Amino acid sequence: MSSWKLVKLNFGRNPVHFGRLGIGMEETAERVQSDTLFSAWVSNYARLFGKAKVEELLERFPKYSKYAKNSNQESPAVKISSTFIYRQTEGKTTEPKTTYYLPRPMEFPINYPENDLDFFKTYKKQKYLPLEIWRRWYQGEGFTSKDKDELTEKTKNKQTDGNLNKSGMFDYGKTYEINKHPKIAVDRITAATNFFHTGLVQFQWENEISGLYFLLNFPQKDEKLEKELKAALELLGEEGLGGERSSGAGRFTIEWLDRLPEPWDKVIKSPGTHNTLISLFWDSPITENFIENAAYEIQERGGWIGDVNLRRKMVRMFTEGSVFSEQPQGKLVDVTPSQLIDGGKYKFHPVYRSGISLTLPIKIKDIAQ
Incomplete structure (x- = not known):
């Protein structure tokens, strides 16, 4: 529940x-x-x-990583x-x-x-x-x-x-x-x-x-x-x-x-025709059908890892307020700098950025109007 x-x-x-x-x-x-x-x-x-x-x-x-074992969870904790x-x-x-x-x-x-x-x-x-x-x-x-x-x-x-x-x-x-x-x-x-x-x-x-x-x-x-x-x-x-x-x-x-x-x-129980993000969202792959008739903005996300003073890998994420007809899910994306990876193994630990989505249901003006 x-x-x-x-x-x-x-x-x-x-x-x-x-x-x-x-x-x-x-x-x-x-x-x-x-x-x-x-x-x-x-x-x-x-x-x-x-x-x-x-x-x-x-x-x-659920994760997306080139090296780490991906989670098979259907939904995040x-x-x-x-x-x-x-x-x-x-x-x-x-x-x-x-x-x-x-x-x-x-x-x-x-x-x-x-x-x-x-x-x-x-x-x-x-x-x-x-x-x-x-x-x-x-x-x-x-x-x-x-x-x-x-x-x-x-x-x-x-x-x-x-x-x-x-x-x-x-x-x-x-x-x-x-x-x-x-x-x-x-x-x-x-x-x-x-x-x-x-x-x-x-x-x-x-x-x-x-x-x-x-x-x-x-x-x-x-x-x-x-x-x-x-x-x-x-x-x-x-x-x-x-x-x-x-x-x-x-x-x-x-x-x-x-x-x-x-x-x-x-608000959370209201019926709706579309979903609007109240979080950032990242997933892979993103299909053309998913973004068809969607309204969205993309934001680049980067930043530093304080412990080692290195920059995380940059990712592009859908921003809050984006609207989709399908329910977005999202994953944790591996942004570990290449300097911390040796032959596919992490020198310390993987670094993840959350692209797990949270949405609210909405009804919008008919796009065909």
Whole structure:
């Protein structure tokens, strides 16, 4: 029996630095994607439970590797979404309200008008939608004339008081701030100095609380694995997630919800015609039939292996918000650098990047319309 969990990461006053391929230290993303979260989580799982235990865990995932023995598991032990922002606000006379943001699928919702020149620019800017609007557009009645009117007013820089504004659609950028902090690097040999800036994200923590959340899906309920993963995540919270951890960045506490809050249970059980990614996705082979009529973007994923200061092999992955008519599955892909492989044998251990997909069901505008 499938089991779903929602996990919140509360960073409090701790800043974070989430780097991206091709972006310098001055820039930072506001969230962590599923492959990075998986790698950091599994590394702390290994530290907590040892080499044999983590190897046993990895054998429960389908893999693609030129050297290692591929797993024959039909489904992975767990599927992990990327992290997304949540925002918790308190009203003077109402209960605290939590807004969960989800990536906007790369297809138009049902009833989306053909003539959208008056508001398309504003619509396109909304890369993340509040769950309330996401669900209505992609699982409910779809796009409405009131949505069109409100987006048109917003495009004209006019104040709006409609459902989109009340849902928090236009407040995504208010959930965090990006600050640049000056730093100096000192060469160990010459003592020469290098001045630079590091970008750090600060989530809201005073009048309102914002942070990151992600979804977990266990295809088969496994209470023992859940407890072990929760312990490893708590350890990761103490160590920190992302860069600049030596400066105290990236530390968080967790809120592990064993029961999905409303209306998440309805979201995952809703019938749909297509599937939209809420994680990164990689698989091989990818057939032409699979990507036919799909809407997707590709992102290159690389990065460093901290222990040996070598770059992982680069892979190209489907991004969050991509839409497919078939259900994507995904694999762990071997990204071990060639310097760590000798004659088909690993000098240390294989290095994997997670391409295991997690999706939500949606209904979209008929492409033939």
